[in-house]
Amino acid sequence: MTATEIGQKQTCGFQAEVSQLMHLVTHSLYSNREIFLRELISNASDALDKLRFLAVSEPSYLENDTELAIHIELDKEAKTLTLRDNGIGMDREEIIAHLGTIAKSGTKEFLKALSAQQSKESELIGQFGVGFYSSFIVADKVTVRSRKAGLNADQGVEWQSTGENDFSVETISKNHRGTEVVLHLKEDAAEFLDSWRIKNLVHKYSDHISFPIFMKKDVIETSEEDKKADITDVEEFETVNRAQALWTLPKSQITDKEYQEFYKHISHDFSDPLAWAHNKVEGKLEYTSLLYIPKNAPFNLYEREAAKGLKLYVKRVFIMDDAEQLLPMYLRFVKGVIDSHDLPLNVSRELLQNNEVIESLRSATAKRILDLLEKMSKEETEKYAEFWKTFGAVLKEGVAEDFANKDKIAGLLRFETTQSDGKADVSFVDYIARMKDKQDKIYYVTADSAAAARHSPQLEIFRQKNIEVLLLSDRVDEWLVVHLPEFEGKPLQSIAKGMLDLDTFANEEEKKAHEQVATELKPLAEAVKAALGDAVKEVRISHRLTDSPACVVADENDLGGHVQRLLKAAGQMMPESKPILELNPNHPIVKQLDNHKGTPQFAQWSQILLSQAILAEGGPLADPAAFVSQLNDLWKGLLAEGN
Numbered sequence: 001m002t003a004t005e006i007g008q009k010q011t012c013g014f015q016a017e018v019s020q021l022m023h024l025v026t027h028s029l030y031s032n033r034e035i036f037l038r039e040l041i042s043n044a045s046d047a048l049d050k051l052r053f054l055a056v057s058e059p060s061y062l063e064n065d066t067e068l069a070i071h072i073e074l075d076k077e078a079k080t081l082t083l084r085d086n087g088i089g090m091d092r093e094e095i096i097a098h099l100g101t102i103a104k105s106g107t108k109e110f111l112k113a114l115s116a117q118q119s120k121e122s123e124l125i126g127q128f129g130v131g132f133y134s135s136f137i138v139a140d141k142v143t144v145r146s147r148k149a150g151l152n153a154d155q156g157v158e159w160q161s162t163g164e165n166d167f168s169v170e171t172i173s174k175n176h177r178g179t180e181v182v183l184h185l186k187e188d189a190a191e192f193l194d195s196w197r198i199k200n201l202v203h204k205y206s207d208h209i210s211f212p213i214f215m216k217k218d219v220i221e222t223s224e225e226d227k228k229a230d231i232t233d234v235e236e237f238e239t240v241n242r243a244q245a246l247w248t249l250p251k252s253q254i255t256d257k258e259y260q261e262f263y264k265h266i267s268h269d270f271s272d273p274l275a276w277a278h279n280k281v282e283g284k285l286e287y288t289s290l291l292y293i294p295k296n297a298p299f300n301l302y303e304r305e306a307a308k309g310l311k312l313y314v315k316r317v318f319i320m321d322d323a324e325q326l327l328p329m330y331l332r333f334v335k336g337v338i339d340s341h342d343l344p345l346n347v348s349r350e351l352l353q354n355n356e357v358i359e360s361l362r363s364a365t366a367k368r369i370l371d372l373l374e375k376m377s378k379e380e381t382e383k384y385a386e387f388w389k390t391f392g393a394v395l396k397e398g399v400a401e402d403f404a405n406k407d408k409i410a411g412l413l414r415f416e417t418t419q420s421d422g423k424a425d426v427s428f429v430d431y432i433a434r435m436k437d438k439q440d441k442i443y444y445v446t447a448d449s450a451a452a453a454r455h456s457p458q459l460e461i462f463r464q465k466n467i468e469v470l471l472l473s474d475r476v477d478e479w480l481v482v483h484l485p486e487f488e489g490k491p492l493q494s495i496a497k498g499m500l501d502l503d504t505f506a507n508e509e510e511k512k513a514h515e516q517v518a519t520e521l522k523p524l525a526e527a528v529k530a531a532l533g534d535a536v537k538e539v540r541i542s543h544r545l546t547d548s549p550a551c552v553v554a555d556e557n558d559l560g561g562h563v564q565r566l567l568k569a570a571g572q573m574m575p576e577s578k579p580i581l582e583l584n585p586n587h588p589i590v591k592q593l594d595n596h597k598g599t600p601q602f603a604q605w606s607q608i609l610l611s612q613a614i615l616a617e618g619g620p621l622a623d624p625a626a627f628v629s630q631l632n633d634l635w636k637g638l639l640a641e642g643n
């Protein structure tokens with residue numbers, strides 16, 4: 001017997017993640033269980049979209065069943081809700097793969113993280129998109145019958161499960177192409193047998209999908225006259241949705257609620273979007289775009305293989321999901337639809353790679369999104385702050401990725417600074433407006449966390465002089481500053497690099513005093529350098545410190561300590577650049593040390609000075625145990641002296 005013979009049945013276990021997801025879904029979405037209908041209608045609509053696309057090149061797939069539609073049937077006696085589509089369908093292998101496993105990248109990690117924060121389960125699971133498995137919130141048994149377009153009637157397949165550990169699959173005969181999902185409703189889900197309730201839900205969630213959804217006309221609606229006229233025998237169906245793709249309607253005819261529901265339909269997100277832009281463009285290119293900025297980040301925002309991009313339609317025919325060529329990487333959080341008039345219907349993913357129309361659509365889309373963000377940043381600052389918190393680090397990638405829009409993106413950046421109270425809400429424009437007299441640079445410091453940046457010893461002089469410094473702690477920040485040497489003519493300057501020309505802010509007397517100290521302590525700097533040898537590139541007297549005795553900085557053209565650590569963590573080889581040790585001439589330790597040149601302890605104390613400067617900068621010590629032992633020696637000496 002071959003796998004495709006009628007009656008052949010097998011039982012398969014769900015992939016562990018599926019069981020876990022179903023468990024979570026049925027428990028955490030109970031209060032929002034009506035969403036199962038939206039999920040199933042979305043799947044049916046996708047299946048119809050896919051069939052319509054196939055039929056463009058191969059009309060025979062349509063068989064004689066050309067009106068693409070969804071039917072919903074309620075059976076009060078059997079307590080079933082059936083959702084039927086004549087879309088692309090699934091064959092036996094596909095049904096096992098699609099309804100038994102989850103293909104999304106990062107699922108395992110997501111589920112693990114989810115069970116660790118149960119209080120937010122229902123919110124988070126919404127971001128994941130539960131799809132078909134939401135059936136089990138309302139059903140204790142689900143039967144799916146499907147036949148793939150192009151296969152014979154005896155190559156249908158029936159899938160059945162109670163949503164526990166396994167499901168069965170059996171080859172059946174199915175006359176009609178497409179998929180039928182039968183939900184055997186739980187006792188407490190009887191409300192979904194009420195046709196009025198279902199019509200309301202369709203209206204609420206799925207009014208705007210492109211295909212008609214049919215339901216049987218309510219018997220109650222049949223008038224006495226009709227009965228007398230004996231037309232009750234004829235089954236009458238009515239369309240219960242508007243069945244017109246939302247983006248094809250004029251803006252004036254679409255309510256906010258409808259925009260929001262359409263977003264949920266395409267994104268499988270449970271939350272409303274943060275903002276959207278709907279545009280019809282006629283000119284050199286003709287297309288409609290409906291773009292959304294989500295409120296929450298998808299669980300796999302940083303997964304390389306995660307699906308991203310927009311839904312592409314050509315003249316209202318669905319072409320593909322996740323067309324990543326339509327969006328630059330740094331806008332991968334954007335969801336939406338582009339309906340083009342200029343592309344051929346038989347466009348393939350490969351063809352999209354080097355296509356002029358796609359290039360233009362991509363840059364127009366990017367510009368549209370950046371404009372939307374710019375407007376939000378000016379007119380709805382709180383909303384923008386919410387956006388920035390969620391997607392700011394991703395948008396920053398754009399500075400390196402999108403040369404054409406670099407300035408625009410730079411204007412959208414927000415930073416935490418020494419003058420913001422823990423929030424990243426300072427723009428370059430704000431910063432420049434607050435720059436001190438004679439200040440011509442935008443100062444920043446990078447570190448692993450904002451707290452580490454805030455406590456960096458290199459900040460001391462800036463604090464004293466009340467000069468604002470950007471605190472950069474996103475991983476992407478090191479790349480950001482490489483690709484953004486300046487903003488509106490003001491160069492960006494790391495405070496942990498090179499010789500800071502802070503004398504600009506000092507008066508003549510101070511400058512003279514600085515020079516004098518530097519000359520006086522030159523022998524100390526030389527002695528420390530001799531003691532440290534190759535561990536440092538240079539030792540010099542600095543005026544950037546007020547409270548700390550020493551700090552390490554990088555040479556102007558070397559990579560800073562923070563970026564070196566990032567590269568190393570990423571497994572990248574790089575030439576090792578040694579730090580420069582700067583000494584604070586006004587610090588008691590440094591002053592005292594000057595009196596101990598040539599003593600037996602001098603070398604060890606120089607070592608301690610270097611080690612603590614490296615630690616304060618967030619760097620690792622080459623030999624931490626040696627540092628501890630040096631420190632203990634020092635301490636022992638102090639205690640012995642009775643201090």
Ligand code: ADP
Pocket residue numbers: 043044047085087088089090098099129130131132133178179268
């Ligand atoms: P998602 O829709 O997010 O991919 P689902 O769990 O809802 O996740 O569905 C998994 C897959 O099962 C779909 O991607 C699709 O390939 C297939 N599928 C679900 N419903 C249908 C349907 N009505 N017709 C054809 N294929 C379907």
